[in-house]
Amino acid sequence: MSEYPQVQHVRVVQEHEKSRSGSHTCRIGSHISFDADKLQCYVPGPWEPVIYDTMLVAGAVEFCDISFKRPLGWRRAFKLSIPVHEPGRWNADELKAALRSCLERLTGDAWDISFRSLKHAVDSPAQGDFGFEADRRFKAAIPYSDGLDSRALAAIMHHNDPRPLLRIRVGEKNIRSHQVDDTKVPFENIPFSVVGLKANRESSARSRGFKFGLLSGLAAYLTGIDAIVVPESGQGSFGPMLVTVGQAHGDRRTHPEFTSLLSAFLRQIFEREIRFEHPLIWNTKGQSLAHARQLAPGDAIWKETRSCWKDARLASAGNSHRQCGICAACLLRRCSLHAAGYVEDPEMYVWEDLSLPDFASAAHPSFRANLASAKNDAIAATLHMDHIAESDRDYGKLSLQRQVLLAAEGLGISYENAYSSMTKLIAQHRSEWHDFKAAQGSASFLQSWAIAA
Amino acid sequence: MSDGPYRSLNMEKVWRDLAQCVHYPANSVLDRTDALTKALLRTVKTQITPNGLRLIVEAFTGASQPDMFNTVSPEKLEAIRSLCLPSDLLNSAIDNAKLAVSFGLVGDDALENCLNRTIEDHCRSRSRQIEEHYLRKAELNETTFEKSRAIRRDLDGLVTQSFRASMTAKLIEWGKSGHLSKASIDKNSLDAGPVRATDHE
Secondary structure, eight states, X not given: OOSSOOEXXXXXXXXXXXXXXXXXXXXXXXXXXXXXXXXXXXXXSSOOHXXXXXXXXXXXXXXXXHHSOOOTXXXXXXXXXXXXXXXXXXXXXHHHHHHHHHHHHHHOSEEEEEEEEOSSOOOOOOSOOOOGGGGOOOOEXXXXXXXXXXXXXXXXXXXXXXXXXXXXXXXXXXXXXXXXXXXXXXXXXXXXXXXXSSSSOOOOOTXXXXXXXXXXXXXXXXXXXXXXXXXXXXXXXXXXXXXXXXXXXXXXXXXXXXXXXXXXXXXHHHSSOOEEEXXXXXXXXXXXXXXXXXXXXXXXXXXXXXXXXXXXXXXXXXXXXXBOSSSHHHHHHXXXXXXXXXXXXXXXXXXXXXXXXXXXXHBOTTOOSOHHHHHHHHHHHHHHHHHHHTTTSGGGHHHHHHHHHHHHXXXXXXXXXXXXXXXXXXXXXXXXXXXXXXXXXXXXXXXXXXXXX | OOSOGGGGOSSOHHHHHHHHHHHSTTSOHHHHHHHHHHHHHHHIIIIIHHHHHHHHHHHHHSTTOSSTTOOOOHHHHHHHHHHSOXXXXXXXXXXXXXXXXXXXXXXXXXXXXXXXXXXXHHHHHHHHHHHHHHHHHHHTTSSXXXXXXXXXXXXXXXXXXXXXXXXXXXXXXXXXXXXXXXXXXXXXXXXXXXXXXXXXX
């Protein structure tokens, strides 16, 4: 078995540009589709080619990430060539070093990226279609998934932070408007899609953090914003790094270690300081939701949001696409809503009742997807919650201290401050997880997998 | 009931071998420690690489110590990261080196502290995966829930202070001399390990 993975040569080409033998082709318009004009409407001045180039870089990285299966040892190697308007800017040593550092820490892969001139001119967009965006009144941006954390943060910031916020949605799902306290708030969707080379693609998708962060940074640059607010609570940001599993590269997608590296990369592209803020990072998701509930009572937050990543093929029951209720995202969601005092409608989930002793019979009778695969997800999710709950125990102290250092460096706070906050966060998570498990009863199938707390 | 849930572990062979060794109570602590040593040395070779290990060891003990107090700057440690292939274990080693420095440690003390932490970090990560795999197999009646707990407890139990000290000594020797002792090489069939492709272009 080769220890150094075969280098994947990938060449991004324009619509009518020829492919080159020896390289995988990533074609703009086929594999990567985005609407740079949409962002240009933020800019009252002339067309800025950096908009197009930045979106293309985000797309090219995602294309590589999802197109090639990982080997057992995790690491892949890419040699990627991207056509841009300004190769001089993108080939600068400092920028390339910042880009490589960002990507290698995030994905665990080796990246060698070079930039060349576009072969064919890209049409600049028509000017004059300025909406509310061009008034540049925003002071901070939120990458908005419309999930629990996004909603909680929006509610908290609406009451506690006077800065006008721009909500940014990256992807194909369009959110037309969003309501806070009966007021419609500014929202922008960035249409962006990437298709990998094969149907059987890599699913670890670490590069999603890069795409969301980079495009949020681009929107911030164009609107003159200097802060991007990350809505993730503590378990989501720190959890995957606190309790890594096997040889998998630690997931840093919303970790401050990664966002500080991304901020350094944005400085190289835009020659401006754009920082990432993590206002909820020392809260459990349950604490964030409890706070949001005080400020914005009602059940919309759980009725209108999804946490589950599974599509209708994997999580349908009773003739509707539900949330599975047992994957890592669902288990954290249910535990957190329970901690915040919400009582959900169990019909939100395929696994409506977690108190039953048998996993299979706890699924909705109409569930037809792969039960074994769902059970594997449920075991991994239960252990993840359990392992976070015990991550400050004596035998894990050495590992915990490293995570405290990473948090302190990423957030720019002292080690002592980070240590105190991290141990409180873990203790709070342990308490919420313990209560949630207890609420399911001693016969619950969860109890046979979980041991902590 | 299957006799070998470790067979289908989605891990490198050396880690499956370790799980197999720990699975059977008849194997002695010495056998298990040998299997863990082999797994770790193999992983250091592929993930940190001998070159990365040399750079880390040299940063703390080499002739080019930057000042009379033997302190190593975080920037110098970050530079090592950029010279090596990315990996979780390398990140752990660099982070832990910075942590040791931030605690005021220097020279051999800092290096030992760094490697101690790195070994601990990685072993915990591996034992979590083995536990998860065993639980899945317990659901299929290929093992038991008790065995799932026991195998993680036994794996974690191998990573004692004295084991870490012994492992750290091996790694420091490897980093200083560029090779493992003959006994280790014979036992583990280790070669030079991977290098960053772009470094040679």
